[in-house]
Amino acid sequence: MLKHKYYSAGFMLLIGAVTALASLDYNVGTLDRMGPGYFPLMLGVTLSLLAVLIAVTPSSADEAEADARREPLRAVFRRRIRPWAATVGGMVAFIVLGNYGGLVPATFALIFLAALGDPKNSIKASLLLATGVVAFAILAFHYGLQLQFPLFTGW
Amino acid sequence: MLDNLILGFETAFSLQNLSYAFAGVVLGNLIGVLPGIGALAAISMLLPVTYGLDPTGALLMLAGLYYGTSFGGATTSILLNLPGTASHAVVCVDGNPLARQGKGGQAVFMAMFASFLGVCFGIGLMMFFSPMLVDVAFLFGPSEYFALMLMGLLAASTLTSGSPLKGIASVMVGLIIGVIGTDVNSGVARFALGIPELQDGIALVALAMGLFGITDVLANAANLGDGTLLTKGKLGRHAVRPGKGEIRKAMPAIGRGSAIGGVLGILPGAGGTMASFMSYAIEKKASRTPERFGRGAMEGVSGPEAANSSAAITAFIPTLTLGIPGDAVMALMLGALMIHNITPGPQLMVEHPAMFWGLLISFWLGNLMLMVLNIPLIGVWVKLLSVPYRLIYPTVLFLIAVGVYSTNNNLFDVGVVLFIGVFGYIAASLGFQPAPLLMGFILGPMMEENFRRALLLSRGDILMFFDRPLSGSFMAVTILMLATVAYKRLRRPRPAPQLSATRS
Numbered sequence: 001m002l003k004h005k006y007y008s009a010g011f012m013l014l015i016g017a018v019t020a021l022a023s024l025d026y027n028v029g030t031l032d033r034m035g036p037g038y039f040p041l042m043l044g045v046t047l048s049l050l051a052v053l054i055a056v057t058p059s060s061a062d063e064a065e066a067d068a069r070r071e072p073l074r075a076v077f078r079r080r081i082r083p084w085a086a087t088v089g090g091m092v093a094f095i096v097l098g099n100y101g102g103l104v105p106a107t108f109a110l111i112f113l114a115a116l117g118d119p120k121n122s123i124k125a126s127l128l129l130a131t132g133v134v135a136f137a138i139l140a141f142h143y144g145l146q147l148q149f150p151l152f153t154g155w
Numbered sequence: 156m157l158d159n160l161i162l163g164f165e166t167a168f169s170l171q172n173l174s175y176a177f178a179g180v181v182l183g184n185l186i187g188v189l190p191g192i193g194a195l196a197a198i199s200m201l202l203p204v205t206y207g208l209d210p211t212g213a214l215l216m217l218a219g220l221y222y223g224t225s226f227g228g229a230t231t232s233i234l235l236n237l238p239g240t241a242s243h244a245v246v247c248v249d250g251n252p253l254a255r256q257g258k259g260g261q262a263v264f265m266a267m268f269a270s271f272l273g274v275c276f277g278i279g280l281m282m283f284f285s286p287m288l289v290d291v292a293f294l295f296g297p298s299e300y301f302a303l304m305l306m307g308l309l310a311a312s313t314l315t316s317g318s319p320l321k322g323i324a325s326v327m328v329g330l331i332i333g334v335i336g337t338d339v340n341s342g343v344a345r346f347a348l349g350i351p352e353l354q355d356g357i358a359l360v361a362l363a364m365g366l367f368g369i370t371d372v373l374a375n376a377a378n379l380g381d382g383t384l385l386t387k388g389k390l391g392r393h394a395v396r397p398g399k400g401e402i403r404k405a406m407p408a409i410g411r412g413s414a415i416g417g418v419l420g421i422l423p424g425a426g427g428t429m430a431s432f433m434s435y436a437i438e439k440k441a442s443r444t445p446e447r448f449g450r451g452a453m454e455g456v457s458g459p460e461a462a463n464s465s466a467a468i469t470a471f472i473p474t475l476t477l478g479i480p481g482d483a484v485m486a487l488m489l490g491a492l493m494i495h496n497i498t499p500g501p502q503l504m505v506e507h508p509a510m511f512w513g514l515l516i517s518f519w520l521g522n523l524m525l526m527v528l529n530i531p532l533i534g535v536w537v538k539l540l541s542v543p544y545r546l547i548y549p550t551v552l553f554l555i556a557v558g559v560y561s562t563n564n565n566l567f568d569v570g571v572v573l574f575i576g577v578f579g580y581i582a583a584s585l586g587f588q589p590a591p592l593l594m595g596f597i598l599g600p601m602m603e604e605n606f607r608r609a610l611l612l613s614r615g616d617i618l619m620f621f622d623r624p625l626s627g628s629f630m631a632v633t634i635l636m637l638a639t640v641a642y643k644r645l646r647r648p649r650p651a652p653q654l655s656a657t658r659s
Contacts, residue, residue, distance in 0.1 A: 004585075008585040008586055011582070011587075012587075015328060019346075026343055026345060030615060031615035031617065032610055032611060033611070033615075034607050034611075035341065036340070036341045036343040036345055038607075039334065040331065040334045040345065043330050043334070046327060047327040050320065050324045051324070053644075054320055057645060060319075060320070061318075063318065063586065083373070084373060086376070087372055087373055087548075088573065088577065090549070090552060091552065091556065091573040095566050095573075098566050106556075110553055110556060111550070111552075114372075114376075114549040114552050115546075115549040118548075120543075120545055126549075129546060129549060129550075133549070133553055137553070141561075147557065147560075149557075149561075
């Protein structure tokens with residue numbers, strides 16, 4: 001299995017290389033007359049070099065520690081997939097329903113889905129929490145702070 | 156000086172500003188007590204609320220939020236052993252054993268009292284040093300600003316927890332994200348991917364909430380305990396009062412802590428975390444009974460808390476007078492000021508004296524409010540802490556979504572928050588901390604601006620950064636820091652020290 005530091009380095013190399021390549025689309029210019037591409041090119045190249053440095057130098061304390069208590073990626077996924085999916089799913093539901101349904105359904109879906117991420121939250125508890133937060137949203141944000149977000153749209 | 160102080164009192168005591176500061180303190184305290192939410196998440200969540208206020212009110216409210224959260228975080232650290240921020244990791248070490256012994260209320264009171272004295276000390280330093288720093292700041296040209304920002308970013312990324320090399324990489328990623336948007340010099344939209352919303356760049360609020368709100372939820376959901384309290388039973392007003400002579404015994408620790416915090420707070424990058432760790436180490440050395448430390452020594456709570464609070468105040472000095480934030484919280488404050496079209500820097504004290512001196516007085520006032528408020532409220536916080544995290548985090552997600560939406564009335568930003576949050580979580584699990592990233596993002600555009608201007612003035616001579624005395628010495632410190640990082644990295648790795656901070 002690859003060491004922790006190689007994953008870290010690869011991640012940064014990806015960002016650095018993409019930045020450097022993308023900044024070549026803009027006018028780079030010279031040191032005394034820099035174009036819009038100069039600074040990002042500099043950043044991308046530096047970050048790529050840093051990534052190489054992370055990979056070739058010995059592991060730091062936290063990386064050594066991460067290597068030591070390493071568990072297979074699949075096990076981490078199996079344990080954490082539920083809260084991750086609930087959080088991301090809830091946010092996506094908020095965006096979609098916010099666009100096509102309004103504040104009330106968006107908030108309800110967000111809270112309900114997100115709450116199900118913790119196995120200790122029952123469906124009933126999640127429904128109750130969602131109803132409570134929706135009531136709070138209507139009172140505090142719609143009427144209290146006059147948020148420009150229709151309660152219901154497209155119905 | 157006296158005129159300025161009177162102006163400060165007038166500003167801070169105006170009914171409007173008083174209520175903003177009060178609201179900030181109370182909200183901050185309330186949010187800070189909740190486990191899993193630190194000062195950064197709280198400030199970024201409430202940043203949109205301050206858009207409608209006048210700049211002074213907004214700054215007073217944000218500052219109130221800051222020390223309110225910091226104080227609430229200390230309460231949670233002591234009672235639940237859950238440090239919301241790295242600077243509170245130390246307070247857990249002795250505060251939590253005290254809570255287990257049933258002295259939780261007293262420990263919280265002591266932390267509060269030490270905090271207040273630390274703040275007073277910090278305010279004193281700020282009063283005398285800020286005008287001096289302003290004089291120095293007038294010697295600054297673009298090359299000095301660039302060199303100082305470089306030094307500050309490097310210090311902030313290498314001195315905090317985790318691997319320094321990764322800290323620098325985080326800063327670089329932040330700088331790259333800061334490039335997104337329209338280039339001010341040429342008008343070219345960079346890295347906008349053809350999306351019109353990205354031409355204005357990524358919104359500060361979206362980035363901060365994604366990095367500190369969503370990332371925290373992704374890391375903690377279904378992972379944090381059920382908020383089981385360690386001190387059962389009622390914590391009345393009487394349980395709060397410290398024993399006879401406790402305060403007198405704590406005074407030397409508070410004094411030393413304040414001094415360490417005050418000095419470290421001014422330096423960029425050092426800040427509260429380092430100050431509280433250092434104060435703890437010094438108290439342990441100075442104590443005649445060092446074996447009590449880690450098992451509930453009151454000095455282990457009061458010293459670091461005083462250091463932390465004192466540093467929190469003096470950290471405002473470089474932020475406001477030079478426009479160089481020392482840590483991520485200060486960077487957010489800087490961002491908030493820029494949203495209100497106020498450029499922090501040497502001109503700030505001259506152009507907005509009411510804001511500067513008002514802020515100074517309101518630090519003092521706000522912390523006084525905190526202390527008075529918390530004596531009756533400790534019981535309420537204890538109850539609040541029994542709310543399990545599984546009910547808190549969905550609400551936090553909602554507040555993030557609505558908060559980001561409200562800044563532009565735009566669901567696109569909610570998507571940005573989600574994207575940044577997922578990105579931040581992946582980065583954090585690979586050891587790249589979000590705090591340096593945020594600093595890079597905020598300082599990035601300013602750095603590019605000064606870098607380009609400096610090289611335009613010198614006709615492309617890069618050696619000019621080393622020629623001028625001030626920028627040359629900043630560069631020398633920068634190179635020294637890089638050399639230290641290189642040396643540490645190449646040496647054989649040692650096991651992590653016991654007091655390793657959870658996150659910065």
